[in-house]
Amino acid sequence: MALPKKPVTGMKDILPGEMExxxxxxxxxREIYGKFGFTEIETPVVEHIENLTSxxxxxxxxxxxxxxxxxxxxxxxxxxxxxxxxxxGLRYDLTLPLSRYYAAxxxxxxxxxxxxxMGNVFRADRPQKGRFRQFMQCDIDxxxxxxxxxxxxxxxATTTLLTHIGxxxxxxxxxxxxxxxxxxxxxxxxEEEYDKIFIILDKMDKIGIExxxxxxxxxxxDKTNVEKYLKLFGSEKTGTDAIGELKETMKDHLPEGTAxxxxxxxxxxxxxxxxxxxxxxxxxxxxxxxxYTGTIFEITIxxxxxxxxxxxxxxxxxxxxxxxxxxxxxxxxxxxxxxxxLLDRGFKVPGKEKKAAFLIEKKITGERLNGIMKEAAEKxxxxxxxxxxxxxxxxxxxxxxxxxxxxxxxxxxxxx
Amino acid sequence: MALPKKPVTGMKDILPGEMExxxxxxxxxREIYGKFGFTEIETPVVEHIENLTSxxxxxxxxxxxxxxxxxxxxxxxxxxxxxxxxxxGLRYDLTLPLSRYYAAxxxxxxxxxxxxxMGNVFRADRPQKGRFRQFMQCDIDxxxxxxxxxxxxxxxATTTLLTHIGxxxxxxxxxxxxxxxxxxxxxxxxEEEYDKIFIILDKMDKIGIExxxxxxxxxxxDKTNVEKYLKLFGSEKTGTDAIGELKETMKDHLPEGTAxxxxxxxxxxxxxxxxxxxxxxxxxxxxxxxxYTGTIFEITIxxxxxxxxxxxxxxxxxxxxxxxxxxxxxxxxxxxxxxxxLLDRGFKVPGKEKKAAFLIEKKITGERLNGIMKEAAEKxxxxxxxxxxxxxxxxxxxxxxxxxxxxxxxxxxxxx
Numbered sequence: 001m002a003l004p005k006k007p008v009t010g011m012k013d014i015l016p017g018e019m020e021x022x023x024x025x026x027x028x029x030r031e032i033y034g035k036f037g038f039t040e041i042e043t044p045v046v047e048h049i050e051n052l053t054s055x056x057x058x059x060x061x062x063x064x065x066x067x068x069x070x071x072x073x074x075x076x077x078x079x080x081x082x083x084x085x086x087x088x089g090l091r092y093d094l095t096l097p098l099s100r101y102y103a104a105x106x107x108x109x110x111x112x113x114x115x116x117x118m119g120n121v122f123r124a125d126r127p128q129k130g131r132f133r134q135f136m137q138c139d140i141d142x143x144x145x146x147x148x149x150x151x152x153x154x155x156x157a158t159t160t161l162l163t164h165i166g167x168x169x170x171x172x173x174x175x176x177x178x179x180x181x182x183x184x185x186x187x188x189x190x191e192e193e194y195d196k197i198f199i200i201l202d203k204m205d206k207i208g209i210e211x212x213x214x215x216x217x218x219x220x221x222d223k224t225n226v227e228k229y230l231k232l233f234g235s236e237k238t239g240t241d242a243i244g245e246l247k248e249t250m251k252d253h254l255p256e257g258t259a260x261x262x263x264x265x266x267x268x269x270x271x272x273x274x275x276x277x278x279x280x281x282x283x284x285x286x287x288x289x290x291x292y293t294g295t296i297f298e299i300t301i302x303x304x305x306x307x308x309x310x311x312x313x314x315x316x317x318x319x320x321x322x323x324x325x326x327x328x329x330x331x332x333x334x335x336x337x338x339x340x341x342l343l344d345r346g347f348k349v350p351g352k353e354k355k356a357a358f359l360i361e362k363k364i365t366g367e368r369l370n371g372i373m374k375e376a377a378e379k380x381x382x383x384x385x386x387x388x389x390x391x392x393x394x395x396x397x398x399x400x401x402x403x404x405x406x407x408x409x410x411x412x413x414x415x416x
Numbered sequence: 417m418a419l420p421k422k423p424v425t426g427m428k429d430i431l432p433g434e435m436e437x438x439x440x441x442x443x444x445x446r447e448i449y450g451k452f453g454f455t456e457i458e459t460p461v462v463e464h465i466e467n468l469t470s471x472x473x474x475x476x477x478x479x480x481x482x483x484x485x486x487x488x489x490x491x492x493x494x495x496x497x498x499x500x501x502x503x504x505g506l507r508y509d510l511t512l513p514l515s516r517y518y519a520a521x522x523x524x525x526x527x528x529x530x531x532x533x534m535g536n537v538f539r540a541d542r543p544q545k546g547r548f549r550q551f552m553q554c555d556i557d558x559x560x561x562x563x564x565x566x567x568x569x570x571x572x573a574t575t576t577l578l579t580h581i582g583x584x585x586x587x588x589x590x591x592x593x594x595x596x597x598x599x600x601x602x603x604x605x606x607e608e609e610y611d612k613i614f615i616i617l618d619k620m621d622k623i624g625i626e627x628x629x630x631x632x633x634x635x636x637x638d639k640t641n642v643e644k645y646l647k648l649f650g651s652e653k654t655g656t657d658a659i660g661e662l663k664e665t666m667k668d669h670l671p672e673g674t675a676x677x678x679x680x681x682x683x684x685x686x687x688x689x690x691x692x693x694x695x696x697x698x699x700x701x702x703x704x705x706x707x708y709t710g711t712i713f714e715i716t717i718x719x720x721x722x723x724x725x726x727x728x729x730x731x732x733x734x735x736x737x738x739x740x741x742x743x744x745x746x747x748x749x750x751x752x753x754x755x756x757x758l759l760d761r762g763f764k765v766p767g768k769e770k771k772a773a774f775l776i777e778k779k780i781t782g783e784r785l786n787g788i789m790k791e792a793a794e795k796x797x798x799x800x801x802x803x804x805x806x807x808x809x810x811x812x813x814x815x816x817x818x819x820x821x822x823x824x825x826x827x828x829x830x831x832x
Binding site: 007016035044045047082100120122145152153156268321377387390398 | 456530
């Protein structure tokens with residue numbers, strides 16, 4: 001019986017053409033984020049099961065690939081459920097492992113610590129087009145800084161990167177979890193209902209304000225509260241003016257400084273930006289993850305309306321490991337989505353070097369072969385890529401392949 | 417209860433200092449191997465359990481991290497052993513997934529196909545110093561070429577890389593599984609005993625020829641055979657002469673062309689080499705993996721005597737997936753060992769760019785802040801790395817940290 005040759009369900013092999021683009025983007029990430037002083041780090045893909053199931057991953061906790069215990073620790077007879085069988089699992093994001101990492105190594109790291117991570121994460125999602133069970137995430141985070149300089153740097157770095165790899169006409173949407181909560185509080189909703197309300201609010205993009213009204217009423221919320229709530233989203237004002245207006249309306253419901261800090265971020269990003277994008281306050285922005293405590297933001301490509309980056313402030317997560325509060329803020333680009341978009345638009349990696357292929361008849365040996373290989377070594381020193389390969393029987397196919405891969409010089413060596 | 421902050425047993429977090437060296441080596445790998453025409457590809461870290469347990473991984477198959485089935489597929493009541501609970505696992509090397517990959521995508525790949533892979537592999541080994549359960553492997557392989565051009569290119573590329581990252585005085589040991597077998601056959605050992613004999617032979621480094629004699633006799637092998645066998649290792653000749661002598665002695669036991677091909681590899685690598693290393697035939701070389709079918713090779717650093725790269729020809733592996741024989745040959749560098757050696761010798765990544773840190777008082781906002789951030793953006797355009805951070809209360813600690821990280825210009829911004 002032949003062994004299975006397809007990758008496991010929902011995961012993919014990466015072919016050379018795509019890999020070239022991935023390498024290009026990863027290189028750009030290191031270069032641009034590096035310029036902003038982010039330092040690359042790495043955590044294992046395997047994480048403690050306690051950490052993965054500590055109620056910080058939302059829906060992702062249902063999608064964990066669990067790893068079977070080994071040796072004596074695995075006891076099938078006494079195991080009653082899958083938890084008894086596993087002690088670890090594959091990470092579903094990079095934020096939780098980073099918090100664990102920071103907690104463990106705090107004393108060896110600068111403060112504030114600006115981290116860059118690129119790594120695979122795993123979610124046992126239902127397989128569907130363009131969504132994979134292993135995918136690369138690319139995150140920047142700033143830990144130990146409670147000022148909004150973090151947000152400004154994260155947004156500037158991410159927009160600079162996207163501009164650098166050729167994206168334009170995109171929008172940074174920004175809000176604050178505290179504004180979101182203040183709006184619900186001001187409208188008279190009970191606190192324990194906030195999450196359910198935000199899930200409905202999150203659909204505003206798709207179902208519009210009428211749809212949101214309908215769903216809120218159907219869920220049994222008080223009509224007066226619903227109307228008061230929806231009125232908050234009806235402002236004619238935009239940008240920092242809209243933030244100011246909300247602050248005026250909601251008064252004491254909003255923690256002091258929240259609106260000012262948000263305005264300052266929008267203002268500064270606008271002042272510094274050079275790329276073709278805009279930043280705007282969006283009170284309907286929710287961002288699903290339960291761990292966000294302050295600012296939240298997202299980038300959408302105007303043309304597609306889909307999000308390609310998201311992040312926010314999560315001041316409480318490191319505390320779960322250390323007992324002490326550590327301010328933290330991060331921004332994650334949708335690496336896989338970016339690759340798909342580049343592939344779709346036929347993106348070619350710029351600046352390819354000179355490439356030569358030496359096709360060598362198998363019969364050639366001894367001094368003659370040594371001479372050819374020396375010539376190849378010389379050309380490589382001059383900066384060429386030189387591929388040496390046995391001349392195949394189907395030489396036309398071989399040459400077509402090499403030309404497709406960018407080999408402009410093809411030299412054939414025959415036995416005399 | 418605080419969550420565990422150490423990584424899972426046997427795995428490690430990578431701190432910024434080490435990460436910088438890893439990135440440097442990975443970049444060198446892409447550059448040097450790229451010059452030889454190797455194309456980077458990637459396979460998922462999760463692999464079918466059937467493939468991982470198909471008797472091609474030797475001892476590594478006992479060290480697999482298995483992944484629990486999910487949903488309906490997991491049936492605890494009917495499960496009798498761990499195999500019933502798992503459908504996949506983490507890969508223990510990159511060679512097996514590459515063979516699956518090649519089998520699946522053969523028609524989309526050039527022939528011969530020169531692959532470069534860098535990726536994590538996993539082995540649930542007993543934790544010990546310097547050995548981790550997740551570690552990076554870095555492999556080059558040539559598939560679809562049955563000529564010894566593969567071996568020449570693999571060895572040239574690997575020695576060029578090692579020289580490039582600063583290694584010298586190392587030795588490439590080379591032999592052929594067919595020579596190994598011919599020596600055993602010529603000495604009169606029965607074929608089914610070969611593997612046991614090779615395990616003893618493999619200890620030659622440590623226990624010497626007397627030790628090997630003793631162990632062979634103790635294992636019950638015929639004294640005449642043992643003496644005939646050991647005499648083969650007693651040649652005064654070296655290099656290609658030693659290969660020639662063995663060929664003369666063993667005559668028909670050796671498949672035609674084996675000795676000539678090996679001599680040609682040694683000869684050509686010697687003719688082309690520029691680095692400070694040597695290549696020599698070593699009849700005691702065994703290389704553990706069962707899948708090797710021809711040439712085998714290994715690189716040891718003279719100073720330490722430990723192997724830092726190994727590889728060989730494995731013409732039978734792709735066949736397990738396709739039913740058709742595909743010639744294949746690969747070389748894997750010990751990425752983690754190389755990193756450890758570079759760390760141990762206090763290696764500094766060369767050519768760091770200009771680095772400036774802006775420390776900004778938290779009180780600064782509005783136009784002033786915008787101006788500072790614009791200045792940072794300007795400096796980044798000029799090629800600087802600019803880290804902007806909130807000025808911390810313990811400014812001395814912050815500045816010491818930044819200086820240690822190579823920030824030579826530290827600019828402080830105070831609220832006026």
